[in-house]
Amino acid sequence: DIVMTQTPLSLSVTPGQPASISCKSRQSLLHTDGKTYLYWYLQKPGQPPRLLIYEVSNRFSGVPDRFSGSGSGTDFTLKISRVEAEDIGVYYCMQSIQVPWTFGQGTKVEIK
Amino acid sequence: QVQLVQSGAEVKKPGASVKVSCKASGYTFTSSDINWVRQATGQGLEWVGSMNPNSGSTGYAQKFQGRVTMTRDTSISTAYMELRSLRSEDTAVYYCVGPATISWGQGTLVTVSS
Numbered sequence: 113d114i115v116m117t118q119t120p121l122s123l124s125v126t127p128g129q130p131a132s133i134s135c136k137s138r139q140s141l142l143h144t145d146g147k148t149y150l151y152w153y154l155q156k157p158g159q160p161p162r163l164l165i166y167e168v169s170n171r172f173s174g175v176p177d178r179f180s181g182s183g184s185g186t187d188f189t190l191k192i193s194r195v196e197a198e199d200i201g202v203y204y205c206m207q208s209i210q211v212p213w214t215f216g217q218g219t220k221v222e223i224k
Numbered sequence: 225q226v227q228l229v230q231s232g233a234e235v236k237k238p239g240a241s242v243k244v245s246c247k248a249s250g251y252t253f254t255s256s257d258i259n260w261v262r263q264a265t266g267q268g269l270e271w272v273g274s275m276n277p278n279s280g281s282t283g284y285a286q287k288f289q290g291r292v293t294m295t296r297d298t299s300i301s302t303a304y305m306e307l308r309s310l311r312s313e314d315t316a317v318y319y320c321v322g323p324a325t326i327s328w329g330q331g332t333l334v335t336v337s338s
Contacts, residue, residue: 151325160319204269208325212271212286213261218269
């Protein structure tokens with residue numbers, strides 16, 4: 113199984129300040145089709161995860177442009193340029209290049 | 225728009241089985257795999273397995289092999305996940321996940337308790 117490691121596991125951010133979450137995989141997520149199968153989700157209490165970023169850096173429809181994803185191979189980052197109150201929740205990275213899909217442990221983002 | 229609607233919460237005794245349904249709409253059901261992911265209370269996300277609704281072929285996480293079966297009824301665009309020999313550790317919210325990992329069902333809480 114591909115182990116996904118997120119850091120930090122929790123983050124307390126002042127509104128308007130940036131935030132960054134790292135996700136590292138034990139093996140490359142670059143497929144022979146040229147795509148890198150790394151996704152970022154935000155989960156709020158009592159809700160299913162909501163897709164934010166697909167294939168490393170593509171913002172999903174309706175996701176504010178303060179969210180951005182970057183990285184390649186085994187190292188990836190989710191950045192929020194200016195955190196807003198609605199951004200609180202748990203962020204997960206996920207790989208789907210290989211089954212089983214595996215997820216990072218989650219990063220809980222709180223507002224100071 | 226793509227929508228996945230799951231069946232309601234279940235309470236089962238240890239050793240019993242549960243079957244969760246996931247009704248898809250807004251896209252061609254047979255065009256994309258359905259995956260199942262579970263989440264124990266306060267815990268992370270765990271992939272259970274996947275099914276190709278067109279062929280019916282399945283793939284399961286090793287820890288569930290022999291206990292899980294994924295099926296579908298294409299006439300009603302519905303996928304099913306059955307988990308047998310339930311134990312307390314199976315208590316979790318089970319999600320179906322649709323096309324391109326974008327769409328998730330609302331989740332079904334399965335509680336295993338004597």
